Amino acid sequence: xxxxxxxxxxxxxxxxxxxxxxxxxxxxxxxxxxxxxxxxxxxxxxxxxxxxxxxxxxxxxxxxxxxxxxxxxxxxxxxxxxxxxxxxxxxxxxxxxxxxxxxxxxxxxxxxxxxxxxxxxxxxxxxxxxxxxxxxxxxxxxxxxxxxxxxxxxxxxxxxxxxxxxxxxxxxxxxxxxxxxxxxxxxxxxxxxxxxxxxxxxxxxxxxxxxxxxxxxxxxxxxxxxxxxxxxxxxxxxxxxxxxxxxxxxxxxxxxxxxxxxxxxxxxxxxxxxxxxxxxxxxxxxxxxxxxxxxxxxxxxxxxxxxxxxxxxxxxxxxxxxxxxxxxxxxxxxxxxxxxxxxxxxxxxxxxxxxxxxxxxxxxxxxxxxxxxxxxxxxxxxxxxxxxxxxxxxxxxxxxxxxxxxxxxxxxxxxxxxxxxxxxxxxxxxx
Amino acid sequence: xxxxxxxxxxxxxxxxxxxxxxxxxxxxxxxxxxxxxxxxxxxxxxxxxxxxxxxxxxxxxxxxxxxxxxxxxxxxxxxxxxxxxxxxxxxxxxxxxxxxxxxxxxxxxxxxxxxxxxxxxxxxxxxxxxxxxxxxxxxxxxxxxxxxxxxxxxxxxxxxxxxxxxxxxxxxxxxxxxxxxxxxxxxxxxxxxxxxxxxxxxxxxxxxxxxxxxxxxxxxxxxxxxxxxxxxxxxxxxxxxxxxxxxxxxxxxxxxxxxxxxxxxxxxxxxxxxxxxxx
Numbered sequence: 240x241x242x243x244x245x246x247x248x249x250x251x252x253x254x255x256x257x258x259x260x261x262x263x264x265x266x267x268x269x270x271x272x273x274x275x276x277x278x279x280x281x282x283x284x285x286x287x288x289x290x291x292x293x294x295x296x297x298x299x300x301x302x303x304x305x306x307x308x309x310x311x312x313x314x315x316x317x318x319x320x321x322x323x324x325x326x327x328x329x330x331x332x333x334x335x336x337x338x339x340x341x342x343x344x345x346x347x348x349x350x351x352x353x354x355x356x357x358x359x360x361x362x363x364x365x366x367x368x369x370x371x372x373x374x375x376x377x378x379x380x381x382x383x384x385x386x387x388x389x390x391x392x393x394x395x396x397x398x399x400x401x402x403x404x405x406x407x408x409x410x411x412x413x414x415x416x417x418x419x420x421x422x423x424x425x426x427x428x429x430x431x432x433x434x435x436x437x438x439x440x441x442x443x444x445x446x447x448x449x450x451x452x453x454x455x456x457x458x459x460x461x462x463x464x465x466x467x468x469x470x471x472x473x474x475x476x477x478x479x480x481x482x483x484x485x486x487x488x489x490x491x492x493x494x495x496x497x498x499x500x501x502x503x504x505x506x507x508x509x510x511x512x513x514x515x516x517x518x519x520x521x522x523x524x525x526x527x528x529x530x531x532x533x534x535x536x537x538x539x540x541x542x543x544x545x546x547x548x549x550x551x552x553x554x555x556x557x558x559x560x561x562x563x564x565x566x567x568x569x570x571x572x573x574x575x576x577x578x579x580x581x582x583x584x585x586x587x588x589x590x591x592x593x594x595x596x597x598x599x600x601x602x603x604x605x606x607x608x609x610x611x612x613x614x615x616x617x618x619x620x621x622x623x624x625x626x627x628x629x630x631x632x633x634x635x636x637x638x639x640x641x642x643x644x645x646x647x648x649x650x651x652x653x654x655x656x657x658x659x660x661x662x663x664x665x666x667x668x669x670x
Numbered sequence: 671x672x673x674x675x676x677x678x679x680x681x682x683x684x685x686x687x688x689x690x691x692x693x694x695x696x697x698x699x700x701x702x703x704x705x706x707x708x709x710x711x712x713x714x715x716x717x718x719x720x721x722x723x724x725x726x727x728x729x730x731x732x733x734x735x736x737x738x739x740x741x742x743x744x745x746x747x748x749x750x751x752x753x754x755x756x757x758x759x760x761x762x763x764x765x766x767x768x769x770x771x772x773x774x775x776x777x778x779x780x781x782x783x784x785x786x787x788x789x790x791x792x793x794x795x796x797x798x799x800x801x802x803x804x805x806x807x808x809x810x811x812x813x814x815x816x817x818x819x820x821x822x823x824x825x826x827x828x829x830x831x832x833x834x835x836x837x838x839x840x841x842x843x844x845x846x847x848x849x850x851x852x853x854x855x856x857x858x859x860x861x862x863x864x865x866x867x868x869x870x871x872x873x874x875x876x877x878x879x880x881x882x883x884x885x886x887x888x889x890x891x892x893x894x895x896x897x898x899x900x901x902x903x904x905x906x907x908x909x910x911x912x913x914x915x916x917x918x919x920x921x922x923x924x925x926x927x928x929x930x931x932x933x934x935x936x937x938x939x940x941x942x943x944x945x946x947x948x949x
Contacts, residue, residue, distance in 0.1 A: 242870060270870075276702075364869045387865040 243392040244270045244362075246569055247382055248399055249369045249406060251278035253555040254541025255399030256352045257296045258562035263359035265570055270391065271353070271361050272384065274368045279349030283519035284555060285426065286467045286474045287449060288343045292556035296563065297355060299337075305351050307342040307469035308447025309334055312440075316503065318455040319624035323503045327450075334446050342447050342467045342474070344428070371409055372396055372537065378578075379410070379536035394578050395569050397538045399562065402522045404530070404543035412539060413530030418481035419610055420524030422462060422549070425491045426476025427499075429511035433471045439507055440468055451552065452477075454624075456498050459617030460487055461609050463552070464498050466507060473508060475499065478521060480610055491518065523549040526603035532590065533583040538565045548598050550605050550669065557595045564589040608668045614661060622649065672725030672826050674716040674787045675779060676749065677772055677806065678709035680733050680740035681796040694905040696796070703736065705743040708791025712854050714861045715821060716789050717748035723824055725786075726750045728779060732760055732771055738877060745872035746864040752877035753779060759882045762895030765797070769805025770892045774885045776810065786826060788851040792817065803853035813846045819855040824848070 246262055248255045251273035259271040275281035287310065293300055301309075311334040314327030333339040357363050373381040373390060381392035398406045402421065407413055433444075440448045452464030462479025477494045484491060498504055522528065522545040529546075532539045540546075541558035548557065568586035572578045590596050609615055626645045630638075649655050680703050687701035716727040728751040729744040731737050741752035755775045763771060776785060788807070793800035800816070807814035819841060820834035829848045834841040836855050864872075882888055891897060915931070917924040932939075 241866075362870065362873045364866075364873050367866075367869060384866060386863060386869060389866040391866065 241381075241388065241390045241392060243381075244268050245393060245573065246270070246395045246397060247272065247391060247393040248361075248397040249382065250274075250399035250401055250541075250543070251353050251363065251365075252282050252349065252399060252401060252541060252558065253352070254543070254546075254558035254562040254565075255397065256349065256356050256562070257559040258397050258399065258540060258565045259361040260296055260352075260356040260359055261563055261566035262569060263356055263361035265566070266360070267569065267573065269361045270393070271356060271363045272367050272369055272382070273353075273363065273365045275365065277350050277365055278353035278363070279346040282345045282349050283424070283426070283517045284345055285424070285465045285476055285478075285552065286342045286344070286469070287340050287552065287555075288348065289340045289553065289556040290338045292559045294337065296559055297352075301336070301338060301341070303351075305343070305347040307344060308442075308445060309338045310340050310342065310449050311442070311446045312448040314448065314450040315453065316450055316456075317453050317620045317623055318501065318503055319621045320455055321502055322624045322628060324623050324627050329448075342449070342469050344469060344472075369400070369406065372398075372406055374410070377535055379534065393536075395536055395538065395572065395583070397540060397562075397565050397569070398543050399540045399558075400543050402520045402542040402545075404539065407530050407539050407543055410534065410537065412532075412534070413528075416522070416524065416528065418485055419607070420522065420528045420545075422478045422480050422521040422523045423484060423491050423518065424476055424478030424521055425495045425516070425518040426465075426474055427495065427513045428469075428515040428517070429473045429475060429508050430471065430514045431473060431508070431511040435510070436468055436471065436473065442468065452498065452504070454616055454620035455501065456504075457483075457494060457616070458487070458489065458497060459613065459620075460484065460489065460494075461606075461613065461616055462494075465552070466504065472514065473511060475504070475508060476517075480523060480606070481520075482610065521549070521554070522547050523606050525549065525606055526599040527607075529599065533568070533580055533587050535580045535583075536578045538568065538583055538586050540565045546595060546599070548602060550602050551598070553598075557598075560593060560595050561586075561590055564593070564595075602669070605668045608664065612661065612664070614657075615665065619658070619661070672719065672723050672786050672824070673783045674719060674725065674727050674789060675776055675785050676709070676713045676716045676727060676729045676744065677788065677790045677803070678713065678729050678731050678740055678744055679706045679791075679794050680704070680731065680737040681706045681794050684795045689907045691907075694907060703739065705740045706791055706794045706796075708793060708795070708854070708856060709740075710743070710747060710791075710861045711856055711858055712789045712791045713744045713747045713749055714859050715852075715854055716787075718859060719787070719821060719824060720748075720750075723826065726783065728753060728783075730754070730772060730775055730779065732756070732763070732768060732775070735879075738879075741877045742872045742875055745875045746868050747861060748864070748868055752875065754877045754879045755881075755885070756879055757881040759890060759893050762898060763893065764898035764900035765799050765801035765805055766899060767893055767895075767897035769802045769809060770897060772802065773806050773809040774888050775880065776806065777887075778880065778885055786849050787824070787831070788812070788849070790851065790853040792853050792855055800853065803851055807851035810849075810851070813850045815844070815846055815850055815852045817855055818852045819858050821852070821858075 245268040248259045248271045259269050262269040312329035317324045368385045369382045371383050372379045379396050447468040450466040456464030457479045460479045460483035464477040467474040532544050540561040546557040547554040565586050572582045682698050682701040683704045688697045690697045720727050727749045729749045730753045732755045790803035804814040817836040818833045819836045822832040824831045832845045917927050
């Protein structure tokens, strides 16, 4: 006995849930399948949820969603071995409605979000693995799960099965990802009491800070680290491209241990107790690695479609937006009673003309560029640190002399030229 | 047709729960709520008996609203109906008050459809008493069959059941009249991976929920904290076991040492009341 639904969504993360939510709200018969024990149990992110895209799905969600802290300060730390140059912005306008973004713990948040989709009428089945799409006459018509009598049918299957989407791969939508297309992030959730966190990060109640870590946080390998404040825990993590880890023969948890013991980070987490250890892959291939996102009876959303803006640490917001666009395309297909690729491609059009596609295109070369030219991370960041140290150390020499010395230290005329060229290149891939 | 009621409870997962070192109580927020593992076997046994003899399986629980999740888990296993009694008046119940409240609910279920058999798990993993099952049996004047590890036969027409009861050194076969109550051991069955049909049914299922006012002839003084004479005078966390002997060397040396050790301590392995193992 196999049932037929209007839509089957595979994977209850931000993309899958927002898609299910929109469809259920529009009265579509939608089944959401999650392999974890509950939505969020297997989902990992550094921890920043952007208000705008979440609000597009559920207005004023901050009034009831399980959030940690609204972010009022964002810092960027360029680290050398025993120093760091930090820039940042703190503003009280981010500390009040409608807020800018929040730290969240995914295990709690996703569960809540999925509950909202269920309230709208989506059917949620947990602890079930989708093994493959059922394809008939060149069209996806359902999914085969690992359960007895586990074949289910639908007009459209939405693949929200995350980074390294095996389902999209088995449909031939993408090849096995290369090590320079995916990053591996590891993180710890570190327990500290609320008051200590607020003192150490100079925060008041219901305020949070995010610190992005560059340079020595990843031992000069292309990647970033992060330190985010939750209510009574900190999220500390590092992520770098698999290719970089392979090249430098560093294990991801060694990198995490290194950053935990870094003199710029150690005082923040002192006395904290690690309560969770998580690791996950992040799709960072960008625009050039995007798979085919629409086919006959099938759509690909979120991480499964490689929708991550690595430079701006954005992913969940792109995922939610893609989920919404997918829902839109399904509704259009339903109206026309045509679930072919031609109609479902509406999703791709909407996606690529929105900020999601625009940003994917804008940064299409950035990760690859920084991967190709490691000097940004292993040379220029230490250089900036050294310059700052020289400039701010009072030793009786004039500021003129100091500036001259800093410029001399950049190196020969050839190296100065290289610096100027790299600055121009970086500007080009980021502009 | 057989009507079986399985009594179940949602419990914190005590495998990962943390104890509050100051108050010596369980920090319930530190562990997810799960279906009591013994109860999963109770429901599975009910479902197996239904498949064999025909009939219906109802599950019953007492708990706060989130306990609906535990009932849904039972529907996944194959139960047909779920009933939940949920009311502030039930809060703080010990095993006496719990068995009273569940008895009242079973009486109400019997009015919908007479109950032939009640199955409970051996005990809950948060209380470890194993008292609620027999408590219900006593109140309903049914024979309590505890430590059941096999249901050999059920005969609804003639009204009897034959089961195996687990003993320390074997099992006994007993025959009881029906209706009766069984509390079952884990080894009675394996709970299989649920079918997609049951998963979908569970996802859609909403149990019947009763408050105190929905039950009949209830003496409120017997409910919840008021109806609970149990006093917890002291709670402490057990000491973590330490010591033990480590065997060293390669596999052959370790085997040699182990054999010598077993011979040395052979009196530990003599079965109670038996003649022991001749070595």
